[in-house]
Amino acid sequence: MSTLQKSIHPDEKYKAGKLGKKLSGAGLAIALLFLGLSIILTLVSGTANSGHESKWSRFFHAYVIGWSYIFTLSVGMLWLILLHYLVRGRWITAIKRIIEAMATAMPIVFIAGLGFIIPLLAGYKDLYYWAHPDAAHDHHLAFKLGWLSPEFFAIRYVIYGVGFSALAAYFAKKSRQQDETGDPKISETLRIVSAPAMIVYSVLTCMVGFDVLMSIAPKWFSTIYGVSFWGSGCVGAFAALALLVLGIQRTGRLTHSVNAEHYHDIGKWMFAFTFFWAYTAFSQFMLQWYGNMPEETHWYKYRMFGEWQWVSIAILVGYFAFPFVFLLSRWTKRIVPSLVFFAVWQLVFHWLDLYWNVMPSYDWTVTYHDGARLVAGPLQGNPELHHVGFSPVDITVWIGLVGVWLAGVGRGLTGNLIPTKDPTLPLSLAHEVQ
Amino acid sequence: MANAHDDHHDHAHDEPAVYPDGELYGVLAEFDTPGELIDAARKVRDAGYTEFDAYSPFPVHGIDEAMGIKRTILPLIVFGGGLTGLIGGVFLQWWMNAYNWPWNIAGKPAWSIPANVPIAFEATILFSVLTTFFGMWILNKLPQVWHPFFRSDRFAKVTDDAFVLGIEAKDRRFDHAATTKLLKDAGAIAIEDVHLEGDPRRKQMPKWITAFIVASTAFALIPFAIAAKARNSHSSEPHIHIFPDMDFQPKYKSDTAMDLFPDGRSNRGAIGGTVARGSLNADDVFYRGIERSESGGAWTTGFPKQLEINDALVKRGQNRYNIYCSACHGFDGRGSGAVPLRVAAGGGAWQARNLVEPGGASVMMPNGQLFNTISNGFNTMMGYANQIPHADRWAIVLYVRALQRSQNAALEDVPADHRGSLR
Amino acid sequence: MSATTTAEGAPGTEHHEESAKAREAFRAVTRDVAWVAEAPKPHKAWLGALGIALIMLGIGVVSIYHLVTTGIGVWGNSNTVGWAWDITNFVWWIGIGHAGTLISAVLFLTRQTWRVSINRAAEAMTIFAVMCALLFPLLHTGRPWFAWWMLPHPNDMGMWPQFRSPLMWDVFAVSTYGLTSILFWYMGLVPDLATFRDRFAAKGDKVRAIIYGLFALGWRGSARNWHRYERAYLILAGLATPLVFSVHSVVSFDFATSQLPGWHTTIFPPYFVAGAIFSGFAMVLTLMLPLRHLFNLQHLIKESHIEAMCKILLATGMMVGLAYGTELFIAWYSGNLYEKFAFANRALGPFWWSYWAMVSCNVLIPQFFWSKKIRTSPVIIFVLCIFVNIGMWFERFVIIATSLARSFLPSNWSYFTPTIWDVGLFIGTLGLFFTMFLLFFRYVPVIAIAEVKGAMPEAHAGGNKDKH
Incomplete structure (x- = not known):
């Protein structure tokens, strides 16, 4: 509740200089290396499996996971910007440029997503089962194939891409303008715009969850899915923010402006979203488990039995219980090595969570007692016979896409890394957590 | 060190002071702003005092550090409380629903972890809240409804607008003159000594409070006494009937006495030879598989005639x-x-x-x-x-x-x- | 008191005006809050409102008497709509309580300092709303004097509560919530009760000084005490935040764990929480706007605070709207015929009027709050908030009544009409709520004096600030 104010330290280095370019370069290198590796791995891999005709199916499944991952990192930070203006926040001002850089990676994220949208449009049928010709004969699916058609899906994808990119770009651009003009009215304008922007944001984010991830298992549905997807994404986004801010401080920049108080708040948000995600995930699971209706429980059946149950337990313990207990303490959030540990930890588990959301749907076969196999679509047959079937591509595609995202973030790290003329900056610099 | 006999009647009061003030309890110093209070607290602490405290109408930001207050262990205690609640909540449900009386509800397993999460969670919160609330008061040594500083009118303004620093006489470094000077140098706008009560009668707790405590304790024991009596005695008296029309309904229950009928029973049995509708089943072949004849019965070797074998x-x-x-x-x-x-x-x-x-x-x-x-x-x-x-x-x-x-x-x-x- | 003064106004020359002003500002806060309780005669409007509230409470007492002595058959729900008005009212009241916890805990954690002017009253509202809410399930049991059977206790029958039932979760969630709210509220009150104690003692009103003094627990405003107090406050806020989420989530589980179309949907927990906050803020405004005017608290409960609450109403209203939309979309997307029917039936079936009342009050009415002009006109806000209260009541009614009146079996299909006893009890709880609130307003510090002072710029005045 402090109203103390501070001005930028005279020795502060807050010019980005070549930082952004370097990060973009590194990101691009990672992307080329790992996506190239993934393509080679797929090319040299054996034949198609798990009921897919094309051996690229694993690659594309991993691609959807990786894409969702980098999307959530940006979308979480876009939310933080909107919230910042909406509630007249102040503590993030000192690191706002970094947050903006993460959010403005949005166009790059959506360009990267074309990697699975274009094949889908070109008739690739081994990723989303609703794009498979068999789906038309399934009366559980036939009625919604108008919604889940590659064309309409792609149209919606473009809407999401344009919507999120425009929101992020608008807020970043206006905020940069303030650096030049110092006009406090810009904050006021952004505050007014942030309210309708938040509405657009909420609708689009939920829809991305429904479209990109939920429709991987097209017969399954859950109204909370979009919210849960967003909550999990924000865990990852805040973890990534902590690491990025630290990385930038390691280059000697922002060393005076950003301190344990800011890390404490980033840690608090990461903690809060860890809890929020657990809350939504539990609500979804418990209600479907309790209702015990086959059209809903089949999704969990393949995650509670067979090999996947171990992944489920790992997520419960690793993504919720362990970080929750330790992040309760203020010290784990204020001491840098500890915060780094938990940020990296949550970033890994955020990926595992998305993996767990997508990959159980990878196996499209039903195996009969006599060994006969039939292609029947995702989540069919005996769950004991569904394997995690880990593939190195799962990891390499993910890292490659993170590289793409870092390249996008680097684009935004230019000029001043502190919004020098933001009226809330003095408050943010003097920020203190109770 | 100051003691009770230090200050005799060296100050005049308008009202007759029958008894001298008691022992010196401590010195109060008032400051003008929260900031000055912080500075003064730091000086007092630097001078090596430990038995001192700052009093303010609201928590003054930064005074903890100035006074050298150690972080409270309350969060740890609460963590322990929460953990107890969690374990207790889980154990409660396991013991009652899965162990002591397993009971099939909607086909859910007796030990249904997803369904036990909400109550385990609420128990965790409940115990944490209780430990926070009571732990805080206990650590603060409250309630303590009386304190010698309350004798000062200046001190009463702490809950309004005053920023006061109090040093207690029991401090090792306390020296009336030096301490007063220290406070004065720290910028106090007013300094005042606080003495314990000197009037021996007023040192006692008022009688009515003692009486009230005794009476309320006795009153609180009544339910226990009644419960103890009820557990150890038998009575043929009926229950207290809150709703007599529900307890005594105008109807006869089965197997009770009733004067209306000659046999004196409320039950009316079936009339002899009555067969329930549809239960006559006279056809022995069809219903029992037996052919009756003059000499008795034998298992039928054919099929009942009403069935068509096809x-x-x-x-x-x-x-x-x-x-x-x-x-x-x-x-x-x-x-x-x-x-x-x-x-x-x-x-x-x-x-x-x-x-x-x-x-x-x-x-x-x-x-x-x-x-x-x-x-x-x-x-x-x-x-x-x-x-x-x-x-x-x-x-x-x-x-x-x-x-x-x-x-x-x-x-x-x-x-x-x-x-x-x-x- | 007979304390000795050895030095008075020692550095007197340095008495700058600034600090005098700051102290006057602190005193003004105390005075402005305390006068409500100190006024020798209560305000006429207050007396009038209390009279009306007591009459409503009387209606409630009569309704409860008739209900308990006759049986719950006197309500209109002796058909398949067995949860009709009573559970609607239960959920509505619980929801209203949520704003208090949100203001005292969530806004505290997110450092929204404007909360200090209203948190005390909002927390009081929480407690009274929970009391009203608890009446309904209690009476719906039919034999409220056996309510203690719901709590686990060793007994002759060897019976234990059935913990897999969401209704049992409610017992734990709501009672934990009620207890936490009371403790949290009381803890916040203690320093202010000490202020009252000292004021009444100074005035020579011994009886009140003793009463307030007992409840103030001997609070001295010591820094060592404040330190632990602030920690405890932060911890309680941290505990109350997940608690407030859990309570309405558990209430939503009552519905969502079933398979009934329109009830079984996973968005219910966050959607109920958002709706609860929405209705709660509407109720806070409904109560505070007239009382703020009546007791001249405009400079403590500022226009900007009212505006902030209007914005929260707008935001939560949109969340509720988003949930309505999601439900409709998934009802279609799921391909479940029963779900589709349930939602079509809500909008077009026999209860269509309640559905459209809900949509217009909860989604359309808050849209007015986009306008700053409306956000700053108390009368219009008051009217709009009453609409929101009505809308949120209808939301629960729509969920409960339309789904139960059209469950899977057509033989279960029915229509619900409330009886006079349904209405009477509802009016009674309103009466209880207003009575409690009016009494609170007169006798308890209605604004968190210490917190308001701590949030004032003067609280950081003086001294060498940049020492640490």
Whole structure:
């Protein structure tokens, strides 16, 4: 509740200089290396499996996971910007440029997503089962194939891409303008715009969850899915923010402006979203488990039995219980090595969570007692016979896409890394957590 | 060190001071702003004092550090409380629902972890909240409704607008003159000594408070006394009836006395020879499989006349047989159904009767006896009278006969024009 | 008191005006809050409102008497709509309580300092709303004097509560919530009760000084005490935040764990929480706007605070709207015929009027709050908030009544009409709520004096600030 104010330290280095370019370069290198590796791995891999005709199916499944991952990192930070203006926040001002850089990676994220949208449009049928010709004969699916058609899906994808990119770009651009003009009215304008922007944001984010991830298992549905997807994404986004801010401080920049108080708040948000995600995930699971209706429980059946149950337990313990207990303490959030540990930890588990959301749907076969196999679509047959079937591509595609995202973030790290003329900056610099 | 006899009547009061002030308790110094209070607190702390405290109408930001207050261990205590709540909440549910009285609800396992999460969570919160609340007061040594500083009128303004620093005389470094000077130098706008009560009568707790405590304690014991009495005594008096019209309804319960009827009972039994509607079942062949004659009864060897023996009845029999009988006797009647197989898989040896064994008991039984076995059971086989209507039981008898025939068939039984298809 | 003064106004020359002003500002806060309780005669409008509230409470007492002595058959729900008005009212009241916890805990954690002017009253509202809410399930049991059977206790029958039932979760969630709210509220009150104690003692009103003094637990405003107090406050806020989420989530589980179309949907927990906050803020405004005017608290409960609450109403209203939309979309997307029917039936079936009342009050009415002009006109806000209260009541009614009146079996289909006793009890709880609130307003510090002072710029005045 402090109203103390501070001005930028005279020795502060807050010019980005070549930082952004370097990060973009590194990101691009990672992307080329790992996506190239993934393509080679797929090319040299054996034949198609798990009921897919094309051996690229694993690659594309991993691609959807990786894409969702980098999307959530940006979308979480876009939310933080909107919230910042909406509630007249102040503590993030000192690191706002970094947050903006993460959010403005949005166009790059959506360009990267074309990697699975274009094949889908070109008739690739081994990723989303609703794009498979068999789906038309399934009366559980036939009625919604108008919604889940590659064309309409792609149209919606473009809407999401344009919507999120425009929101992020608008807020970043206006905020940069303030650096030049110092006009406090810009904050006021952004505050007014942030309210309708938040509405657009909420609708689009939920829809991305429904479209990109939920429709991987097209017969399954859950109204909370979009919210849960967003909550999990924000865990990852805040973890990534902590690491990025630290990385930038390691280059000697922002060393005076950003301190344990800011890390404490980033840690608090990461903690809060860890809890929020657990809350939504539990609500979804418990209600479907309790209702015990086959059209809903089949999704969990393949995650509670067979090999996947171990992944489920790992997520419960690793993504919720362990970080929750330790992040309760203020010290784990204020001491840098500890915060780094938990940020990296949550970033890994955020990926595992998305993996767990997508990959159980990878196996499209039903195996009969006599060994006969039939292609029947995702989540069919005996769950004991569904394997995690880990593939190195799962990891390499993910890292490659993170590289793409870092390249996008680097684009935004230019000029001043502190919004020098933001009226809330003095408050943010003097920020203190109770 | 200051003591009670230090200050005699060296100050004049308008009101008659019958007793001198008691021992010096401490010194209060008032400051103008929260910032000055912080600075003063730092100076006092730097001077080595430990028994001092700052008093303010609201928590002053930064004073903790200035006074050198150690971080409270309250969060740790709360963590312990929360953990106790969590474990307690889980244990409560496991013991009550899964161990002490397992009970099937909606097919959910007795030990249903997802369904136990909400209460485990609430118990965690409840215990954490209770430890926070009570832990905070206990650590603060409150409630303590009286404190010597309350004797100062200046101190009463702390809850309004005053920023006061108090140093207690019990501090090792306390020296009246030096301490006062220190506070003055720190910028106090007013300094004041606070003494303990000197009037021996007023040192005592007022009698009415003692009386109130005794009375309320006694009053609080009444429920326990009543409960203790109720547990150790018997009474033939009825319950207290809150709703007499619910407890005493104008109706007769079964097997009670009633004056209206000559037998004095409230029950009215059935009139002799009454048969419930639809339960007469006079046809012995159809309902019991017995042919009655002058000399007694014998199992019927035919079928009841109301049944038409045809293909449809055999099919019906097959259908019922496969549902009710095949689990033990097997689809072919040889006694190797799913149940014996399962017993065998478990290492046991139990065989259902082979219904089709040539010359076996089942083959030799008259139809009526087969019917009776289905109806009333045999050895470990239970009766199926409740599950299978009479006509269906006869259909099963017919099908069993067909099974016996087919399972023991010879070449001659195959119609001549079909024999060629056999190998 | 007979304390000795050895030095008075020692550095007197340095008495700058600034600090005098700051102290006057602190005193003004105390005075402005305390006068409500100190006024020798209550305000006429207050007396009038209390009279009306007591009459409503009387209606409630009569309704409860008739209900308990006759049986719950006197309500209109002796058909398949067995949860009709009572559970609607239960959920509505619980929801209203949520704003208090949100203001005291969530806004505290997110450092929204404007909360200090209203948190005390909002927390009081929480407690009274929970009391009203608890009446309904209690009476719906039919034999409220056996309510203690719901709590686990060793007994002659060897019976234990059935913990797999969401209704049992409610017992734990709501009672934990009620207890936490009371403790949290009381803890916040203690320093202010000490202020009252000292004021009444100074005035010579011994009886009140003793009463307030007992409840103030001997609070001295010591820095060592404040330190632990602030920690405890932060911890309680941290505990109350997940608690407030859990309570309405558990209430939503009552519905969502079933398979009934329109009830079984996973968005219910966050959607109920958002709706609860929405209705709660509407109720806070409904109560505070007239009382703020009546007791001249405009400079403590500022226009900007009212505006902030209007914005929260707008935001939560949109969340509720988003949930309505999601439900409709998934009802279609799921391909479940029963779900589709349930939602079509809500909008077009026999209860269509309640559905459209809900949509217009909860989604359309808050849209007015986009306008700053409306956000700053108390009368219009008051009217709009009453609409929101009505809309949120209808939301629960729509969920409960339309789904129960059209469950899977057509033989279960029915229509619900409330009886006079349904209405009477509802009016009674309103009466209880307003009575409690009016009494609170007169006798308890209605604004968190210490917190308001701590949030004032003067609280950081003086001294060498940049020492640490």
